[in-house]
Amino acid sequence: MLSEAEREPRVAGGHVVAGDWGTSHLRLFLCDSTGACLESATGPGAAASGGRFAATLNTLLAPWRGRYGGLPVVLCGMVGSNIGWVQAPYLSAPILPVLIAKSCIAVEHGRVNIVPGLSCRNPFGVVDYMRGEETQVLGALRLNQALSSGRQILCLPGTHTKWVVIEDGCIGQFFTAPAGEVFAVLRDHSVMVRNPGGSPTDLKAFNDALRAFNAFPQAQLLHRLFECRARQLSGELSAPQAESYLSGLLIGSDVLGALQLLSAGAAAQSVCLIGSPDLTSLYSAALSFHAVDSLQLDGASAALAGLLEVHRHLPQGVLSHAV
Amino acid sequence: MLSEAEREPRVAGGHVVAGDWGTSHLRLFLCDSTGACLESATGPGAAASGGRFAATLNTLLAPWRGRYGGLPVVLCGMVGSNIGWVQAPYLSAPILPVLIAKSCIAVEHGRVNIVPGLSCRNPFGVVDYMRGEETQVLGALRLNQALSSGRQILCLPGTHTKWVVIEDGCIGQFFTAPAGEVFAVLRDHSVMVRNPGGSPTDLKAFNDALRAFNAFPQAQLLHRLFECRARQLSGELSAPQAESYLSGLLIGSDVLGALQLLSAGAAAQSVCLIGSPDLTSLYSAALSFHAVDSLQLDGASAALAGLLEVHRHLPQGVLSHAV
Numbered sequence: 162m163l164s165e166a167e168r169e170p171r172v173a174g175g176h177v178v179a180g181d182w183g184t185s186h187l188r189l190f191l192c193d194s195t196g197a198c199l200e201s202a203t204g205p206g207a208a209a210s211g212g213r214f215a216a217t218l219n220t221l222l223a224p225w226r227g228r229y230g231g232l233p234v235v236l237c238g239m240v241g242s243n244i245g246w247v248q249a250p251y252l253s254a255p256i257l258p259v260l261i262a263k264s265c266i267a268v269e270h271g272r273v274n275i276v277p278g279l280s281c282r283n284p285f286g287v288v289d290y291m292r293g294e295e296t297q298v299l300g301a302l303r304l305n306q307a308l309s310s311g312r313q314i315l316c317l318p319g320t321h322t323k324w325v326v327i328e329d330g331c332i333g334q335f336f337t338a339p340a341g342e343v344f345a346v347l348r349d350h351s352v353m354v355r356n357p358g359g360s361p362t363d364l365k366a367f368n369d370a371l372r373a374f375n376a377f378p379q380a381q382l383l384h385r386l387f388e389c390r391a392r393q394l395s396g397e398l399s400a401p402q403a404e405s406y407l408s409g410l411l412i413g414s415d416v417l418g419a420l421q422l423l424s425a426g427a428a429a430q431s432v433c434l435i436g437s438p439d440l441t442s443l444y445s446a447a448l449s450f451h452a453v454d455s456l457q458l459d460g461a462s463a464a465l466a467g468l469l470e471v472h473r474h475l476p477q478g479v480l481s482h483a484v
Numbered sequence: 485m486l487s488e489a490e491r492e493p494r495v496a497g498g499h500v501v502a503g504d505w506g507t508s509h510l511r512l513f514l515c516d517s518t519g520a521c522l523e524s525a526t527g528p529g530a531a532a533s534g535g536r537f538a539a540t541l542n543t544l545l546a547p548w549r550g551r552y553g554g555l556p557v558v559l560c561g562m563v564g565s566n567i568g569w570v571q572a573p574y575l576s577a578p579i580l581p582v583l584i585a586k587s588c589i590a591v592e593h594g595r596v597n598i599v600p601g602l603s604c605r606n607p608f609g610v611v612d613y614m615r616g617e618e619t620q621v622l623g624a625l626r627l628n629q630a631l632s633s634g635r636q637i638l639c640l641p642g643t644h645t646k647w648v649v650i651e652d653g654c655i656g657q658f659f660t661a662p663a664g665e666v667f668a669v670l671r672d673h674s675v676m677v678r679n680p681g682g683s684p685t686d687l688k689a690f691n692d693a694l695r696a697f698n699a700f701p702q703a704q705l706l707h708r709l710f711e712c713r714a715r716q717l718s719g720e721l722s723a724p725q726a727e728s729y730l731s732g733l734l735i736g737s738d739v740l741g742a743l744q745l746l747s748a749g750a751a752a753q754s755v756c757l758i759g760s761p762d763l764t765s766l767y768s769a770a771l772s773f774h775a776v777d778s779l780q781l782d783g784a785s786a787a788l789a790g791l792l793e794v795h796r797h798l799p800q801g802v803l804s805h806a807v
Contacts, residue, residue: 285700287711288718321710337710339676343666346673351665377608381741382705383734387644387660388610395611411706418704 176229178222179468181461182240183293184208187217188461191225191232196469200225207239207246214246215269234269235468235475237276237296241266251280251290255333258299262474276471283336284422291335293464294323297435298332300467301458305433314423314432317460318412318440320345324419336422338415341440348404353389360401362408367443370409375417375450382414408443416447436460499552501545502791504784505563506616507531510540511784514548514555519792523548530562530569537569538592557592558791558798560599560619564589574603574613578656581622585797599794606659607745614658616787617646620758621655623790624781628756637746637755640783641735641763643668647742659745661738664763671727676712683724685731690766693732698740698773705737731766739770759783 175194180187187204202221210217218234226232241249249266256279265274278292294317301315302308308315309330317323320341326333348354374385389407392398398406431454434441441457448455498517503510510527525544533540541557549555564572572589579602588597601615617640624638625631631638632653640646643664649656671677697708712730715721721729754777757764764780771778 285696285703285708285711287696288714288720289710290714290717336707337714338704338706339674339710340706342674342676343670343706343709346669347666350669350673351662353662353665373608373610379702379744380608381661381737381744383661383663383666383737384659384741384745385608386666387612387662388608391611391613391660394613397611414704414706418707421702421704422707 176232177469177472178225178232178234179465179472180218180234180236180240181238181293181296181464181468182207182236182245183238184244187221187240189221190465190468191229192465192469196466198465207242207244214240218269218273231272233472233475234273235265235276235472236273237464237468237471238293241275241277242292245275247275249275249277251278251292254279254281254335255328255331257331258302258470259474261295261299262471263476265471265475274471274475276468279332279335281334283334285336289336291323291325291337294325295332296467296471297460297463298325298327298467299470300463300465301433301435302327302330303466303470304458304463305456308433315435316419316432316444317435318415318444319436319460322415324423326423336419338419340411340415344408344411347386347407353386354400354404354407356400356404360404362439362443363402363405366398366402366405367409367412368446370406371413371447371450374410374413378417382410385410385414409447412443412447413450416444416451420448420451420453431455433458435463499555500792500795501548501555501557502788502795503541503557503559503563504561504616504619504787504791505530505559505568506561507567510544510563512544513788513791514552515788515792519789521788530565530567537563541592541596554595556795556798557596558588558599558795559596560787560791560794561616564598564600565615568598570598572598572600574601574615577602577604577658578651578654580654581625581793582797584618584622585794586799588794588798597794597798599791602655602658604657606657608659612659614646614648614660617648618655619790619794620783620786621648621650621790622793623786623788624756624758625650625653626789626793627781627786628779631756638758639742639755639767640758641738641767642759642783645738647746649746659742661742663734663738667731667734670709670730676709677723677726677730679723679727683727685762685766686725686728689721689725689728690732690735691769693729694736694770694773697733697736701740705733708733708737732770735766735770736773739767739774743771743774743776754778756781758786 177192180189185206189202190198191200192198204221240246247266264277267274276296279295280290283289313327315325322338322340325335349357389403393403433456434444435458445455500515503512508529512525513521514523515521527544563569587600590597599619602618603613606612636650638648645661645663648658672680712726716726756779757767758781768778
């Protein structure tokens with residue numbers, strides 16, 4: 162058996178720093194040439210960086226650069242937005258994954274590459290956007306080769322849940338449901354729940370809401386939300402249970418509506434869920450109400466795989482400049 | 485022509501104080517025996533009364549009592565809830581309006597009567613509640629006799645919009661859409677709009693949203709909300725316009741869903757809207773998208789008429805005790 166030093170010679174050329182720099186957090190991963198994560202670091206989000214993106218990054222990279230020399234960096238997320246370091250454009254979908262890497266915006270003399278976002282016309286004919294999720298999609302396609310074959314549905318649940326159609330490996334139409342944000346603002350600021358800060362999911366209340374919601378699939382969500390409060394007044398739910406009931410209504414609405422929108426092409430048999438395991442498991446439960454299977458991929462792993470995939474496909478000129 | 489003194493002898497027996505004591509505000513109206521409002525006063529809402537309901541009320545009534553002696557008082561709203569003075573029960577609908585007056589809860593030795601709320605099983609088979617709106621419904625029935633004939637649809641738009649069916653003068657099933665609360669929390673706390681405090685309605689943006697929403701009546705509202713943000717990113721909407729667009733989506737969803745729920749009986753030809761004129765006019769526009777006419781009644785006038793109607797039908801024993 163080879164020693165680590167023999168297997169992975171620590172030369173700068175083989176190492177890369179992958180970073181997910183969102184609105185609230187920066188997460189950096191030092192990876193070796195095989196894509197294995199050696200170390201990680203965290204820093205302030207784009208909204209709290211005060212415009213000092215280069216300084217923030219260089220401070221965090223200093224110890225790694227001391228050991229590995231010049232390190233190429235690939236960043237995704239809001240760092241590429243109008244509140245970020247530089248505005249990386251929104252590329253129009255449908256788009257081949259490899260073209261995303263080719264369209265990165267280089268800063269710091271080419272050492273740092275920032276992944277562009279995507280835009281499309283959604284099923285309502287309205288412009289829609291994603292930034293950050295495109296990298297998780299790239300990672301999912303890398304981690305699961307089967308997703309590049311035929312028509313596949315990906316769902317990235319979160320603050321702004323994204324539903325994405327993949328056609329023969331090409332990223333197609335997508336649309337957004339701000340289920341997580343609506344949940345959080347109603348939990349923290351409305352009389353529907355009154356459970357600021359939140360409680361762990363009560364699965365019985367969550368499933369009760371899924372069942373209640375799906376019993377009237379033509380109803381508007383707006384006419385179901387007051388149940389969270391009414392069922393507390395009647396003594397049927399506690400405040401923490403009402404929070405889970407609200408979650409069930411919102412995720413039930415998101416899943417039902419998405420499946421209806423997506424069935425215009427062909428009924429989904431399976432959906433690939435990409436996100437935090439606690440959230441993808443709730444979406445999996447909601448999908449199972451419609452007899453749709455799901456595959457769950459961890460969102461952080463998908464983001465890292467996507468960043469490394471982008472790094473592999475960066476134009477050589479930029480790469481040589483960066484190393 | 486009679487002088488005011490000749491026409492309306494100022495004896496305590498003929499005067500009444502009507503009050504709408506909600507969560508945030510107390511509004512008192514001194515009325516003469518004809519129901520004309522002579523004076524008004526305001527005080528803290530039920531949530532800010534610190535339990536000192538009798539003291540708060542007596543302080544506000546003191547100048548009027550100095551002139552008119554003992555005055556009967558009728559109060560509606562959250563003053564009768566579990567955060568109020570005394571818990572007035574939720575009466576089960578369907579219910580005849582006159583029974584609401586008969587079920588008032590008397591305090592202060594019978595001088596103050598508090599109107600009960602209503603509950604029902606809504607179209608989803610879930611318990612639903614109203615408190616305060618029942619009094620506006622009573623007022624609307626008093627102000628517009630035609631509403632007591634046949635099947636009538638009333639809509640009371642607001643923080644928690646209530647849709648109410650009246651069958652031959654009997655208050656029947658109702659349901660709630662927290663359209664106003666969802667609007668306010670998304671406007672003030674989400675990235676959908678980012679226009680805290682709000683702007684006057686931009687009617688073009690509002691109508692654009694109604695048109696966009698109604699073009700896909702089977703879609704889930706959740707998949708339309710992100711448009712408020714996306715259309716700002718694309719430069720189609722300013723933040724104040726996005727706020728009005730959000731309002732259009734929510735009111736469009738409320739009206740569409742309510743008409744679908746109510747059409748199980750018979751398609752609505754007309755809806756009586758009760759509320760603030762700026763809000764009922766927006767609902768009227770949303771109804772006209774479905775070729776449904778509307779009659780608009782001022783909510784404050786309806787509440788006052790309802791309180792006086794309750795006063796007229798109070799059990800005599802309580803009345804004599806109060807005067």
